[in-house]
Amino acid sequence: xxxxxxxxxxxxxxxxxxxxxxxxxxxxxxxxxxxxxxxxxxxxxxxxxxxxxxxxxxxxxxxxxxxxxxxxxxxxxxxxxxxxxxxxxxxxxxxxxxxxxxxxxxxxxxxxxxxxxxxxxxxxxxxxxxxxxxxxxxxxxxxxxxxxxxxxxxxxxxxxxxxxxxxxxxxxxxxxxxxxxxxxxxxxxxxxxxxxxxxxxxxxxxxxxxxxxxxxxxxxxxxxxxxxxxxxxxxxxxxxxxxxxxxxxxxxxxxxxxxxxxxxxxxxxxxxxxxxxxxxxxxxxxxxxxxxxx
Numbered sequence: 657x658x659x660x661x662x663x664x665x666x667x668x669x670x671x672x673x674x675x676x677x678x679x680x681x682x683x684x685x686x687x688x689x690x691x692x693x694x695x696x697x698x699x700x701x702x703x704x705x706x707x708x709x710x711x712x713x714x715x716x717x718x719x720x721x722x723x724x725x726x727x728x729x730x731x732x733x734x735x736x737x738x739x740x741x742x743x744x745x746x747x748x749x750x751x752x753x754x755x756x757x758x759x760x761x762x763x764x765x766x767x768x769x770x771x772x773x774x775x776x777x778x779x780x781x782x783x784x785x786x787x788x789x790x791x792x793x794x795x796x797x798x799x800x801x802x803x804x805x806x807x808x809x810x811x812x813x814x815x816x817x818x819x820x821x822x823x824x825x826x827x828x829x830x831x832x833x834x835x836x837x838x839x840x841x842x843x844x845x846x847x848x849x850x851x852x853x854x855x856x857x858x859x860x861x862x863x864x865x866x867x868x869x870x871x872x873x874x875x876x877x878x879x880x881x882x883x884x885x886x887x888x889x890x891x892x893x894x895x896x897x898x899x900x901x902x903x904x905x906x907x908x909x910x911x912x913x914x915x916x917x918x919x920x921x922x923x924x925x926x927x928x929x930x931x932x933x934x935x936x937x938x939x940x941x942x943x944x945x946x947x948x949x950x
Contacts, residue, residue: 659945660735669740673820674840674852680732681847686802688723693802693870696720697754714752715885717872718905719893724750727874728904733798735945736851737876741796743938744931746906748795748877749884755811755869758862766814767834767859775816775827775834778854778875780884789823791855795877799842799850802870806843811863813850814841819857827857879906879928879936899937909934 658666665675681689700706700714718725727733728747737745758772767775777791784791805812817838819827826832834857841861842850852858854875863869875884889905897905908927927935 657946657949658739659942659949661739665736666740669851669853672817673856674815674817674850675736676842676844677733677736677849677851678845679847680849681800681802683847686847689800689872690802690870692721692723693752693754693872696724696752709756711753711755713754715749717750717752718747719886719890720752724752724872725893725897725901727800727872729898729900733849733851737796737798738938738942740851741793741876741878743942744879744928744936745876745904745938746879746881746883747874747904748881749873749875751873751885753869753871753873755860755863757866757868758864760862760864762862764809764862766839766861769830771859772862773860775857775859777819777824777827777857779824783824784855786824790821791824793853793855794881795854795875797852797854797873797875799852800872800874801842801844801848801850802846802872803867804846805869806845807865808841808843809861809863810843810865810867811869812842812844812861814839814859814861815852816840816857820853820855822857824855876904879903879931880926899934900941903935903937908932 661669669675696714696717697712700720701708701712706712714720718728728750765771767773778795778797779791784794799813801812804810816834817840819838844850877883883906886906889907894902894905894907909932
């Protein structure tokens, strides 16, 4: 039984590869997160000497502020993630994305291989394994959009509807043309979230607006996959987390990730593959959410 996702949302997620959740964040929450991003961005940008006119990303963003950490189990979105991907989850990546206005004198061809942000699907180096011609369902991302992206060419993400069901080889085929009717420019109001399969082809429009585009991305994968922007989170961070948050940050009930069948050293088993009691508190959480609906 699903916790929160509707039948229509599930069908759209399966067919199109994404769903939009309007007003996922309240205006006050958006304002708070913008202040956090500005503070973290200025600190990191100044530290690395990055030009204020350059696009800038901060990875493993959850370690930079408690408000960013709090979004990993945000109650408006976590039920949807569990509904589509299950309970044995972890954060694969989290990042701040800041993109100032760009010059309008450059010829931008949307998603071209020579553009500032080509069409691509998120994947590790060497790629995901391809099964029956497509990428298996390994992870989802949530995008939290904090600035007004309602206008064309304001830096919004574009996705190709249904492309998660296409061969990933096509995206690198210079003779393959994406059908324009399948391209969706995600022109949304601040506070909108998008839940999407990261096998979905995506790129960005240039930001030709007068404002800096700011958003957050959180990637969730199965715990038996390796995270993308951390190996193990700092013990001090984990000490202040709830059990669900600890799970989402890749921690087991104890920090020993290997157990042995009946103490036999010949039979090691990763607790990410074969969790022990307490390792997946999201399972109990999900059952409680369903019971509250009944």
